Amino acid sequence: xxxxxxxxxxxxxxxxxRYGDVVAVDGLSxxxxxxxCFGLLGPNGAGKTTxxxxxxxxxxxxxxxxxxxxxTWRHHAIELRQRxxxxxxxxxxxDKLTVAETLRLFRSFYRAGRTVxxxxxxxxxxxxxxxxxxxxxxxxxxRLALACALAGAPDLLFxxxxxxxxxxxxxxxxxxxxxxxxxxxxxxxxxxxxxxxxQALCDRVAIVDRGxxxxxxxxxxxIATLTAPRVVTHHGTLExxxxxxxxxxxxxxxx
Amino acid sequence: xxxxxxxxxxELTLARLREFVREPEAMFWAFIFPIIMSVAxxxxxxxxxxRPALVGVVDGPGAEALRAALAGHDDIVLREIPAGSxxxxxxxxxxxxxxxxxxxxxxxxxxxxxxxxxxxxxxxxALKRAAGRTEPWVAREDAVAVPGSRYIDWLxxxxxxxxxxxxxxxxxGFAIVQARLRKLLKRLVASPMRRTHYLLAQMLARLxxxxxxxxxxLAFGALVLGMPVRGSLAAIIxxxxxxxxxFTALGLLAGSRARTLEAISGLLNLSMVPMWIVSGVFFSSxxxxxxxxxAIQALPLTALNDALRAVILEGAPLxxxxxxxxxxxxxxxxxxILALKLFRWR
Numbered sequence: 243x244x245x246x247x248x249x250x251x252x253x254x255x256x257x258x259x260r261y262g263d264v265v266a267v268d269g270l271s272x273x274x275x276x277x278x279c280f281g282l283l284g285p286n287g288a289g290k291t292t293x294x295x296x297x298x299x300x301x302x303x304x305x306x307x308x309x310x311x312x313x314t315w316r317h318h319a320i321e322l323r324q325r326x327x328x329x330x331x332x333x334x335x336x337d338k339l340t341v342a343e344t345l346r347l348f349r350s351f352y353r354a355g356r357t358v359x360x361x362x363x364x365x366x367x368x369x370x371x372x373x374x375x376x377x378x379x380x381x382x383x384x385r386l387a388l389a390c391a392l393a394g395a396p397d398l399l400f401x402x403x404x405x406x407x408x409x410x411x412x413x414x415x416x417x418x419x420x421x422x423x424x425x426x427x428x429x430x431x432x433x434x435x436x437x438x439x440x441q442a443l444c445d446r447v448a449i450v451d452r453g454x455x456x457x458x459x460x461x462x463x464x465i466a467t468l469t470a471p472r473v474v475t476h477h478g479t480l481e482x483x484x485x486x487x488x489x490x491x492x493x494x495x496x497x
Numbered sequence: 498x499x500x501x502x503x504x505x506x507x508e509l510t511l512a513r514l515r516e517f518v519r520e521p522e523a524m525f526w527a528f529i530f531p532i533i534m535s536v537a538x539x540x541x542x543x544x545x546x547x548r549p550a551l552v553g554v555v556d557g558p559g560a561e562a563l564r565a566a567l568a569g570h571d572d573i574v575l576r577e578i579p580a581g582s583x584x585x586x587x588x589x590x591x592x593x594x595x596x597x598x599x600x601x602x603x604x605x606x607x608x609x610x611x612x613x614x615x616x617x618x619x620x621x622x623a624l625k626r627a628a629g630r631t632e633p634w635v636a637r638e639d640a641v642a643v644p645g646s647r648y649i650d651w652l653x654x655x656x657x658x659x660x661x662x663x664x665x666x667x668x669x670g671f672a673i674v675q676a677r678l679r680k681l682l683k684r685l686v687a688s689p690m691r692r693t694h695y696l697l698a699q700m701l702a703r704l705x706x707x708x709x710x711x712x713x714x715l716a717f718g719a720l721v722l723g724m725p726v727r728g729s730l731a732a733i734i735x736x737x738x739x740x741x742x743x744f745t746a747l748g749l750l751a752g753s754r755a756r757t758l759e760a761i762s763g764l765l766n767l768s769m770v771p772m773w774i775v776s777g778v779f780f781s782s783x784x785x786x787x788x789x790x791x792a793i794q795a796l797p798l799t800a801l802n803d804a805l806r807a808v809i810l811e812g813a814p815l816x817x818x819x820x821x822x823x824x825x826x827x828x829x830x831x832x833x834i835l836a837l838k839l840f841r842w843r
Contacts, residue, residue: 300687300843323689330687334679338519339512347512350502351690357501374519394689 250309251276251398251429252297257306259292259453266292267303268453279420279430281444283437283480285490289453290433291331291402297431298328298400311397324352327396329387331403337376341367341386344375345393352394365389365419381412388419399423401432405439417443437480449484456487505690509698513672514705527664527710534656535717538649550616551592553578559598566627567596572619587613594620650725653718654805655778657711661740662772662798664710666765669699669748674761677752677841686842696837700745707741715809727812735815736808736822740801743825746832747797753839772798800824 252274259267267289274280282290295301297308299315299322308315313322335344345358362368365385370378378386384404391399404420405413420430420443434440440447441461449457449464457464464483485491502508517523549572554563567573578586578595586592587607593616597603604620606613626632676682685695715733718724726733751768755761775782775789776798785793793799804821807813815822 298687300683320689323687328684328687330680330684332680333684334681335684336512336516336676336681338516343512343515346502347508348688350505350508351688353689390684390688 253309255307258304278445281440281447282433283440284450288450327391327399329391329401342371348390348393355394361389398429506694510701513702549574550619553592553595555597557598658802659778662744665744666748670752673752703745711737728808732808736804743829746829749836750832753836797828
């Protein structure tokens with residue numbers, strides 16, 4: 243790579259994506275700085291997954307520009323795949339491979355990265371190394387998926403709802419792994435519909451509704467924009483921010 | 498235990514092999530089923546000895562005399578047939594010919610069945626001799642057994658071909674659709690994995706299991722059923738591998754777009770069942786009219802079965818089956834390229 247340091251890890255301008263009559267992403271723009279943890283917060287169906295999958299190079303936008311690590315999917319797909327770590331929503335890894343076999347498989351795709359033992363230690367799955375994936379708990383499966391994303395020692399990690407469906411202890415365990423990744427200089431872009439997750443993990447948050455960003459800032463800044471007196475009387479949360487912006491609850495339409 | 502990874506193509510192949518051996522149902526279809534099939538065939542086709550004609554006599558005046566005339570022959574078995582069920586007895590193979598008493602008696606049989614025609618001759622001879630016919634002369638008989646000319650000899654290579662087709666197509670098509678359903682394919686293409694590596698690994702894993710899948714029916718046929726194996730082992734291996742590559746490529750193509758297990762099952766049945774019928778598994782494809790022969794000969798299973806029979810039963814050298822190998826290669830290459838183009842990774 244060139245010696246020039248590019249300040250932003252992700253930049254996209256005016257993304258549009260529609261599926262038939264449904265507009266999933268409607269003019270969304272955002273910039274993620276190197277080393278920061280950036281959250282896309284919004285209800286289900288807000289366009290978070292479509293957005294992150296466009297940034298991951300898995301979907302083509304109908305319009306708009308994407309730059310990841312200063313590179314474009316059109317010209318540098320192979321290079322980008324080596325440098326990104328990706329965790330998708332709802333991936334089921336092969337049931338009847340062991341944890342170590344799964345990691346070895348993913349590790350084989352990358353030209354450089356951590357050893358299987360290091361990966362197991364990072365996500366605290368050493369005791370499960372020879373268990374079949376099907377025998378793991380939900381939290382262990384998510385940590386294995388995260389370890390697969392970390393296999394190539396990525397510069398940038400994309401996580402789509404990494405803790406959805408997990409119990410509080412498993413979520414906290416996963417957050418700790420992400421904290422260690424950031425401490426090592428990594429950048430994270432994640433989607434979530436949990437306010438507490440965004441507050442706990444993210445330096446900056448973009449609140450997404452109906453395919454575009456309706457608010458952007460640090461969690462504290464967003465909460466500080468609240469003017470409604472009923473909210474100020476107690477400690478404001480991102481939930482309150484979302485409500486004051488849209489008149490709806492963030493998790494109204496959660497299944 | 499190793500912790501460092503092999504190259505991706507090896508790891509992908511190993512992953513597929515591990516998943517397969519850890520799946521009891523898949524193991525059953527690949528290994529146990531051919532054995533059961535072969536045992537069933539051994540029971541159905543016990544050996545070369547001539548089987549007796551199965552004869553029924555309808556009750557009526559003179560029936561006892563007919564039964565007496567037919568009794569005591571090695572090559573005739575008399576069976577009771579309940580009144581009124583004579584046609585169903587012929588249909589079900591309980592008897593091959595029915596004798597209706599009268600002057601002269603009537604033979605009721607199905608001339609479209611070879612065993613019916615034989616039984617008629619046997620009964621006719623026995624009755625006429627009993628009625629006093631004298632033979633002008635009796636020919637000397639020189640009984641020889643020509644190995645390789647029995648139906649079972651012809652059938653086994655066809656079953657082997659059918660097995661190579663179905664394990665190839667099911668094994669690949671189903672595994673791919675399952676991975677697609679689980680969004681595992683999508684996760685893999687989000688990594689730097691090369692897509693051709695994934696597809697090649699599926700094929701390589703199948704080829705590893707081809708060896709036992711082919712050896713079981715061949716060894717059973719040769720050792721238990723006395724099927725002759727005239728071709729060189731190398732030629733037989735080449736034809737089996739060639740066929741397996743062809744059908745795994747077709748399996749990739751079948752699985753390239755399907756999004757549900759129902760869709761892939763339908764697609765696989767739709768492509769395989771016609772070939773079971775026309776490609777000479779259970780009966781020769783020459784039974785079909787000349788107008789459709791070019792199409793039948795162009796099918797991959799016809800080519801594989803013809804090639805297998807040629808090398809196993811006739812000991813044909815590879816150059817003699819060059820056209821069959823070319824047909825299979827054509828299917829393999831075009832299917833693989835098309836699968837790669839059409840493949841739905843999400």
